[in-house]
Amino acid sequence: MSPTAHSASDQKTTGLARVLGSATAGIAEISVFHPVDTISKRLMSNHTRVTSAHQLNQVIFKNAAMEPFFKRVFTLFPGLGYAACYKILQRVYKYGGQPFANEFLVKNFRDEFDSLFGPKNGKALMSATAGSLIGIGEVVLLPLDVLKIKRQTNPESFKGRGFLKIITDEGFGLYRGWGWTMARNAPGSFALFGANSFAKEYIFGLKDYTQATWTQNFVTSIFGASASLIVSAPLDVIKTRIQNRNFDNPQSGFTILKNMFKNEGITSFFKGLVPKLLTTGPKLVFSFAMAQSLIPAFDKLMKK
Template identity: 45%
Template sequence: MSPPQHGSQSGNKTYARVVGSGVAGMAELCIFYPVDTLAKRLMNSSVALNANNWQTVVFQQEAGSAAIGGVRGFVGKWAALFPGFGYGALYKISQRIYKFGGQPVLKETLDKCVFPSERSPTQQFWCNGISGSLIGAGEVVLLPFDVLKIKYQTNPEYRKLNFAQICQQEGLSSLYAGAGVTAARNIAGSFMLFGVNYAVKHSLTDGRTGKPGLVHFALSSTAGSVASILVACPLDVVKTRLQSGNYAGSSAFRIMADIAAKEGIGAFFKGSIPKVLSVGPKLTFSFTLAQYLIDTMERLS
């Protein structure tokens, strides 16, 4: 009787992780997509933002027409923040299922192989961080969806083209632009996300309340998200410029050198404030929701 029970428990865990992560990804996308577009456009811009050009930078081609008059102007501006929403949905939902649902599986495997008996908090921090890094590196498989989303968000010319036309014009390899930088960013960011999340959650629950609740998930997710964003921000600026299509022919190292020489070291943290204020809450929101839903569904199963 035990093998079927074990199989049933494993299936319930898988179901909980897929559904919990997928629901979190969809909720995150619907709420935070416009602010993500804003952050991407700020990171992609090589000009200093001021009172005269901010609408051009933020709303791009929609700025002139959308700024004129009443409801139409507001609708035009709002719609200008939703380019590539379909690709964004494909990317975000699949990414959250893969990342939030896959990391616990990899972490459990590392637990069995590396720490089969004694599992101290320090070991668990590293185990969570390393499994997060490995999952983050594997995210490059989903990169084409993210590249298409960023092209639509930051480059108005691409909004005239569909998927087939982009592939025909630039080649399928263009959809993996910045794969190396993306992998490096994901490795560092995901290590901090899952490692810090575990450390904070453990410190809040160990020896006091036992099982974490929604507040514990929210606090640990917030700490992990902020740490992840700040560590990954410089590489994220380079990644966004590589993928936008506005820096064709430039390598990651060339873009980094140009940023340092022409814009200064501070430019590597361009968009960091809106990113912490936008990506921070949305990553915190989805990570909190995913952890809470997965934990609740696993307990009920």
């Protein structure tokens, strides 16, 4: 088969460039967006209908709801240490790891994707599939995510215990909800990298995704982030509710699913979606666009 019959391959970047670019994006993201993430998690964890500004204030600021504004703002930074560790590792793994998975698929399955979907669609779908595979493996970081969410939404569950004490006490209990996490990550990451790649193919006509400008990365990241958040929203709500409960009061995802249907209705599976699109969406767009721009920039810098 001639080279033109194949989907085009992106220029390879070094592993170090992928780590540095992704880590820098993660650090920038956590510095700017941690309070926003706390608000989103507290809204998703809320089981009641919010019908007034007073109730919204109670949900977001909890026991500090009646404190002065600046004191309330500082309550949005719980679990920052866990969040920093988790987010930086997650971004390095996800943004830095997806190109490796994509290169594996290109090397071993490019002909199959091209013949089934055509060269342009095949390339975008390989990127999406690589993202999905990486998203499934992200479950290894689940304990840090669990501790971050509990600090944000249910700090009483720590009962004065430190990190090492919790690890010792809870063990594999910190992987509670791992199945739901994988179920959320697979389609979510597929949509993130897939929509991003399709936008690069069909909006900007890029042959090499690593040559995208900052503006192109920003625009295509909007498509990817929006698709990812919408697709993963129902499973994300279930995952968050599993993880934010007390350590000694676990509840299965199926029980939560049943209770949500019974007590809150179908719309409960999309609780927090609009705030998440308005808050987590920009966060994801910011870090994804930054990583896609910084990785080739670091690569060029190190090759000089």
